[in-house]
Amino acid sequence: MSYKMVQYGCGPIGCSIVRLASAKPNFEFVGAIDLVNVGKNLGEIAETERDPGVLISDDPDTVLSQTKPEIVLHATSSSFEVIFDQLEGIIKKGINVVSTTEELSYPFREQTDLASSLDKLAKEYGVTVLGTGVNPGFLMDAWPLFMTGVCQDIKHIKAVRIQDASRRRIPFQKKIGAGTTTEEFNELVDSGTLRHVGIAESIGMIAAGVGWDLDKILETIEPVIAETEARSDYVTVAPGQAAGVKQIGHGLKNGEKLITLEFQAYLGAESPHDAVYIKGTPDVEVVIKGGVHGDLATAAMVVNAIPKVINAPPGFISMKDLPLVSVIPSI
């Protein structure tokens, strides 16, 4: 048995998914969709070890009709609203989807109507749709939720992700405002371009998982100011400038903070890690030393989820609804 796949979106994340999936036994790309590199070989663009022998097309309708994949691996935008029509086109052909769209990870609280429409559509056409990635999709939602399984009761849950941005891709360093003044940083925040997308969605998934009916979600974004010079291959940050971002989200009920997510990404972070802190019976403190490498892990989550999504009952689901997603070894 092999999984026939189409890649939809061949940017850096899409290409990393293609590189990984094409190396797995019994995973076969039968098509690729993008607005750039049209007519070029997917294997060359994505620098795969094994050439899937597929050309990139800008015509989703034709590609999907002709190749009839079991699943589309989708990586085009962070915005659920932006991709809705793309998903609709895929679903109406009876094809499952796993997408890296951050807002798709759990939009049932933030974009209720759109999420309901998508769920209805997926059920009507008998397909499964999942939004995933390492964050949102794992580190600040599925993982903390999973760790609560050993608890008899819970009062508060906190997830922390601290990344040393100097090890990440240049677009990521740019995105978190490394090297900007406080004024420039705040302008980027105000314009909506400097923001980790997914905090509210992750809080929503955790709350739904434990059955908390939250009153509201609060988010703050502020710069992490460099105290000493910080460097990467991309930028040098002077003391007083922003080395990156600190973004915090709270889920509240009756004025009480029940969920806290703390996301920090900046150049020179001294002890990068991922952690979950549960106040409950018993308390649980779990730490991933050094943290999880975002670029590697997002492609991993997407590819590892493929068999589970194909075998799941129809509907628009989230990571909390799937059986355990575990690694698919290359050999």
Place this chain on the structure above:
Amino acid sequence: MSYKMVQYGCGPIGCSIVRLASAKPNFEFVGAIDLVNVGKNLGEIAETERDPGVLISDDPDTVLSQTKPEIVLHATSSSFEVIFDQLEGIIKKGINVVSTTEELSYPFREQTDLASSLDKLAKEYGVTVLGTGVNPGFLMDAWPLFMTGVCQDIKHIKAVRIQDASRRRIPFQKKIGAGTTTEEFNELVDSGTLRHVGIAESIGMIAAGVGWDLDKILETIEPVIAETEARSDYVTVAPGQAAGVKQIGHGLKNGEKLITLEFQAYLGAESPHDAVYIKGTPDVEVVIKGGVHGDLATAAMVVNAIPKVINAPPGFISMKDLPLVSVIPSI
């Protein structure tokens, strides 16, 4: 909506399950089965906060027929063979089961025929059967498996559980041989009474999850010898005596160790913890500081799994097949 439950087995673990489940909103005990304390009030025996108003009976057939629960919470023995008839009786009445029987956590490799029979039976009667607990069921199988989800590839996976046994129940301290001479310890091992049950099952679950077809599983058991005097409320261990047990299991393929589980429980363990070490792309190292409290967490896993088991498709499943099991808050 409320879940109607019957407790089957009212020993220490069964009672801890009853205490927890009876405190949850919309969870209702309608019956209880045991061979001792027959005719006594379950609430008194289990010391529940809220009296479920149920008497203990030694007649499973009558209790299950009359009370028609949605699920049986089962805690009678570690042995799959011993409990098979008990499970058969429950399943044939069309009732779901979640059980603490260690060998039930993943017997598809160790007791293939019995596991297949149970799966067939569960499907025939349209019910779901799950074996779970904190270990096996979480710490050395479901959790390590879940953590591999962020990996692009994997070479080796190791789970370590180091417990300070002085914090556990007296029967647990006795079970691990605390205070025995090496000779006595080895006699207990030879007689089969000194053994953490579940290592082979946990290795089997991990292997099945990542798709490794193992050639064999090797297990060793040895005493942890006290270097200095170690004490608990139950026993004083002299230097040279066994303070507890160190049990290691390996899953091998083509002579190569792919899975390693290391279980240590002894009086005076200095840095108790649970950990997962994955060699892969990327490497992952995760540590639960202080470790998870076994007695609290086993009851938690059983109770938290209830809604997922009731809603799962029919069959004999394992923790890797369920959607994420997360805490059910008391309020």
